[in-house]
Amino acid sequence: MIPSCLYNLSSLTGLVTTKNFIYGSLPSNMFHTLSKLEHFLIGGNQFFGPIPTSIINASSFVEFDISQNQFVGQVPNLERLKDLQYLNLEYNNLGGNSTNDLEFLHSLANCTKLYIFSIFHNNFQGILPNAIGNLSIELNELYLGFNKISGKIPAELGHLIGLTLLGLQFNYFEGMIPTTFGKFQKIQQLQLDGNNLLGNIPPFIGNLSQLYYLDLHLNMFDGSIPPSIGNCQQLQYIELSHNKLKGTIPLEVFKLSSLSNMLNLSHNFLSRSLPREVGMLKIIGVLDVSENHLSGDIPTTIGECISLEHLLLQANFFNGTIPYTLASLKGLQYLDLSRNRLSGSIPDVMQNISLLEHLNVSFNMLEGQVPIDGVFGNATQVAIIGNNKLCGGILQLHLPPCSIKGRKQAKHHKFKLIAVIVSAVSFLLVLLFVITIYWMRKRNQNRSFDSPTIDQLAKVSYQDLHRGTNGFSTENLIGSGGFGSVYKGNLVSEDNVVAVKVLNLQKKGAHKSFIVECNALKNIRHRNLVKILTCCVSTDYKGQEFKALVFYYMKNGSLEQWLHPEILNVEHPTTLNLGHRLNIIIDVASALQYLHQDCDQVVIHSDLKPSNVLLDDDMVAHVSDFGIARLVSAIGGTSHKNTSTIGIKGTIGYTPPEYGMDSEVSTLGDMYSFGIFLLEVLTGRRPIDEAFENGQNLHNFVAVSFPDNVLKFLDPHLVFRDGEVEIEDENHENLAPNVEEGLVSLFRIELTCSMESPKERMNIVDVTRELSIIKNAFFTGVDTHNKYLKGGLNFEVICGKRS
The missing domain is CATH 3.80.10.10 (Ribonuclease Inhibitor)
Incomplete structure (x- = not known):
């Protein structure tokens, strides 16, 4: 005292x-x-x-x-x-x-x-x-x-x-x-920091010219990071994590040469790429952009941040390879690249970062041999799980051994001799095959161009089609669009109910090219594509040129009829539940992957929308109108690569913005249409809805408040029970009762696919892989977190689940 x-x-x-x-x-x-x-x-x-x-x-x-x-x-x-x-x-x-x-x-x-x-x-x-x-x-x-x-x-x-x-x-x-x-x-x-502040970070922050320490983390700020922050040329410490910030990271942030202590933007909703300007942060000590929606490659310029000690990029959508330039960060102590989509091998040079004490590359798509020196020599300092194709490394990592790529030198000479002999024989066989093909094509070219033949397609005449559709009557009309009208018909030659698509194309000529393209499309077969039975090139009763495609008829009509009850056919007993919609989404994705990845020649749909998705007796989805752009090119005498010049680029609302600037049709354009298609399937809203105002569209309608309360976006025709969505599988068994996290996953895929910039859209391979994981979670009712981990993906990234 x-x-x-x-x-x-x-x-x-x-x-x-x-x-x-x-x-x-x-x-x-x-x-x-x-x-x-x-x-x-x-x-x-x-x-x-x-x-x-x-x-x-x-x-x-x-x-x-x-x-x-x-x-x-x-x-x-x-x-x-x-x-x-x-x-x-x-x-x-x-x-x-x-x-x-x-x-x-x-x-x-x-x-x-x-x-x-x-x-x-x-x-x-x-x-x-x-x-x-x-x-x-x-x-x-x-x-x-x-x-x-x-x-x-x-x-x-x-x-x-x-x-x-x-x-x-x-x-x-x-x-x-x-x-x-x-x-x-x-x-x-x-x-x-650590309050309940909300709204935008005010632009007047840029007027605080003496500011060197700014901490706003753990609040509820939304909107974008104001570019005016670049005016604070004394800033050494920026902490904006754990908010609801959206949009891109302004380049002005990376031009703050004074930023030496920390830049923490983690646990937000920032999107697009990490700019290459990140390399301008020469003296930054901690850079954390984890738990966002960033995508694209990790810029190689990050190796120019020579003072970096902690680098955290986990839980984003980064793809590409791990940049070798990370080895330039000699003072790096903590590196987390986990829960992304990185591929390729782990660069050997990373074992040369002598101060690195923690490395996490878990849950990516890495492959190849794991280094054994440096940080890789201590299993407690390295996390690599969730990369199923990695091998080698130290024993404590419990990885499978890498396959032997070489043989002993003594055996090389023997196998080299065998390889030379096999190569010579193979060359002769290929040469003989080429000569045979050339001779057959030469013979085919001598045929009359006035009488082309349908090589693989069953012959059908205009008269057959006219008779089978009751003269193309309105009673048989089941759909129409920019490419033509579709009629229900019966053909004796096919002994089945068919759908006849009469092409509404005024361009004449290129008769033989049209047949060649039809033959090519007939060979494109997949369980989720509408099968082309035959085609018809003829003249109608008025002497005008007539071209039509004949498909199998789908009893349950188009998906558009089911999504929009105002045009619902009386044959349909009910609307689609969430389980059906998920199956249809996966069917369409599977078809699109086949067209983009598995065909001998890439097929671009260019007009993917619900009216072009047909449902068979078992409610399995089949994509129609694929390859129409190629057919149009054939009739117009242009190449497939130039289809953008012929004026047919799809339907307004589903067409990607770049097509409006005379860009060529592309697989990334199809992915935009697919994203809008998915949004329509889940929301029940058309891409250009009467409720949208001031230039708003379906993508923005969902993105503006995603991922909060995704249930409010759902189609009101979906059945709710005690505040939850009721879904059933094809056996009418109840699925996992809590589906909101899975819905966040679906909406995240849809929003990423429908990004304005083509480079930011997902590719179809990643989409189908993630859809498969989501379906397993829905239809088995297992713990979704563990399910995603076992699948090599991170639940928090896919479903937006935050700690």
Whole structure:
């Protein structure tokens, strides 16, 4: 305790006893006696009890520091401490009564010389009064963090224009950052983290030219990162993690040459690529963009961030290979690339990063041999699970051995001789085959062009089609579109009900090319493609050229009829449940993968939409109208690569934006249409809906509030039961009851496929792989987190699940 003898020293001006482990309380009348004290510094002891109310008599106080003790209760009136410059109450248990915890702030208005004020890490509760703005204009540092202060941040706080440090972190503040904060022209540290602040990060942040420390993490900020932040040329530390920020990372951030400590943008919804400008952060120590929606390659320029010690890129959609330039980061200690889509091998040069203590490349698509030196020599420092094609490495990693790629030198000569002989024989056989093909084509070219033959297709005449469709009557009309009309018919030659698509193309000629393309399309066969039976090239009864395709007839009509009940056929007993829709989505994806990846020549659909997806008796989806662009080219006498010049590029709403700028049709264009198709299947809304206003479209309608409450996007015709979606499999057995996480996965795929930039869209191989995983989770009801892990993918990335 403080010796009682001190109480008689009425002329004492200073009492300093910091960090001496003194135990006890302060007598209530203490400051009646020590009324001339100017410096009272007792921080870092074990004092307890309340602050004596007699402090009001110590009107000469310049410094008052009782920090790091165990004081409790309320702070007494301080209005007579007019010379007070330093007031430190931090790390106590003051407050705890929300009704008047902060009333003493009103009395501080008389402390016109107050320079530093801290109540950091106490139990102060209640709303911060507007009187906070009446504190001294000379106030330089204000610490209010780690309390329980609630309500909105008073705009009056912006009157304290002399502040260089403002700490409001880890309270219960809500609402937006007051615009008056733009007046903080001297502010150097701004800490608003750990609150419930929302809205956009205000652009006036860029006006705070002296700012070097900005911490806004653990709030609910949305919108994009303001590019104006690039005006803060003194910034060394940026912490924006755990918010709801969207859009791209502005390039201005990477041009902050002062950024030396940290850039943390993790746990947001930032999208597109990590710009190559990241290499401009030459002196950054920590770079964390994990748990976002970033995609594309990891830029090789990241190897130019020569001061990097911690690099975290996990839980994004990065693809491509691990850049070799990472080996240039000689000071790198922590590297996490897990839960992405990286492929290729682990670069050997990474074992040369001597300071690397932690490496995580789990759940990617890496393959090949794992190095054994450097960080790879310690199994406790390396995480590689979820890469099923990795091999080798140290024994503790328990990987399979790599296959032997070479043989002993003694055996090489023998096998080389055998290889030469086999190559020579193979060359002769290929040469003979080429000569035979050339001779056959030469013979075929001598045939009359006036009488082309249908090599593989069964012959059918215009008269057969006219008779089988009752003269192409309206009663037999089952659909129409930009390419022509479809009729239901019966053909004796096929002994089956067929669908006849009469092409509405005015371009004449190229008769033989059309037949060749029809033959090619007939050889394209897949369980989810409508099978082409034959085609017809003839003249109608009016002497006009006639071209038609004949398909198998699908009894359950087009998917469009099922999605939009206003045109629903009476034959259909009900609308589609979620299980059916998921199966149809997977069927269409499977067909698209076959067209893009597995055909001898890539086939681009160019008009994928629900009306071109037909359903058979078992509700299996079949894609129709594939290869129409190729047929159009054949009739017009143009090449397939130039189909964009002939004016037929699909249907408005499903057509990717680049087609409007005379770009060629492409597989990435098909992926955009597929993304819009998926959105329509799940939402029941057409891509150009009457409800959309101000240029909004289906993609933006979902993206603007994704991934929150995805159930509100669903087609209202889906059946809800106790707030959950009811889905059944084909055996009418109930599926996994909690499907919201799986729906987030589906919507994420759809939004990624329908991105405006072709480079940001998913390819069909990744789509079908992820759809298969989602289906397994739906139809088995197993724990989805474990299921995704076993499948080599990360549930949190696919389903948007956040820790």
